Amino acid sequence: MDITLYETSPSRSLRCRWTLLELGLDYESIEARPLFHSDELKLVNPMGKLPAATIDGRPLFESAAICIALADAHPEKGLIAQPGSWDRALHDQWTCFTLAELEAWLWHSAKHTFIYPEEERIAEVIAPNGQEFRKGATVMNDVLMDADHLVGGAFSVTDIIASFALNWGRRAGLTDGLDEVNGYLDRLYQRPHCQLVQPE
């Protein structure tokens, strides 16, 4: 595979870099921070956001979609449940859940903390967003009481996708008391290729 990853750190690009490292794939890395919203980046991601990738010359965006495409292209590595299997349905469930019930709240808070111009920020959204994140993270905490990983009893790309959002919440102080989530993240930090930024 001929892979180019447009990335910047720290950002959701780290999901893609972690997946590439777990799969042992070579890739060209383009540090794209100066390219944010440029016409050049919009050829790969019409939003001009990161991450974005080209895989064998074809553009692909959305961090989860990039990770899944890479893992699916290498079934022999066992990093993702096979399409059509029940484990794959669970993978889809946790991926959608992560993006909708965890990450969307964090991103909305980020926009109102440091992305929007100061005069457009609404401080009042931060607390309710945190509460909504906690609802989702509590569901994951319950699941992790009986499992070390989210799908199939082993590490998979599902963990890469979900843990990024959980760790983002942890760094924002939103996982206090969610011991299973914090233990899960602590275990993932031990993986040699882990790209999660640990809380200070």
Ligand SMILES: N[C@@H](CCC(=O)N[C@@H](CS)C(=O)NCC(=O)O)C(=O)O
């Ligand atoms: N859902 C997208 C989110 C992409 C995204 O918003 N990336 C941020 C960096 S983490 C970005 O490009 N921000 C610049 C902006 O929103 O203009 C994904 O997971 O790839």
